[in-house]
Amino acid sequence: MCCEDDARLAFHAEAAGDAAAVLRYAPAAAQRAVGLGSHREAAAQFERALRFARLLLDGDPAEAAQAWTCLGCTYDAAMALADAPDEAALREALDILTSLGARPAARIVRQRLRSLGARPSRSARAQPPEHTRTRNVPTARPAG
DSSP states (O other): OOOTTHHHHHHHHHHHTOHHHHHHHHHHHHHHHHHTTOHHHHHHHHHHHHHHHHHHHTSOHHHHHHHHHHTTOHHHHHHHHHTOSSHHHHHHHHHHHHHHTOHHHHHHHHHHHHHTTOOOOHHHHHSOOGGGOOOOOOOOOOOO
């Protein structure tokens, strides 16, 4: 949900060095700018958010994952979690990557889990990605 003050709040959050606030307000300000047809402002707001997301990547993986999630970048969030040293974050990364169908990245996370002495869950390996599941879709029959 965005409001008229998101751009102003993102600006002040950046000046204060508050990465979490920048990542909360800048994407919302960018979406509002897109809706108003102000594409340069939208680009500037997304650039602001990405700058802070990159800074977070060098720090806490969980915080970086949250930043990527705020930007709508699920894969990048999972990859940030994949850099975490703890099993819980790795399992979360594996679940996300499996749901996205990112098999090579999921394979790497499984290897990291094994190196920590943990067993990757069978459900994460066996579950097909959401977009590849089959479903019954009614088809049109030829008139005749």
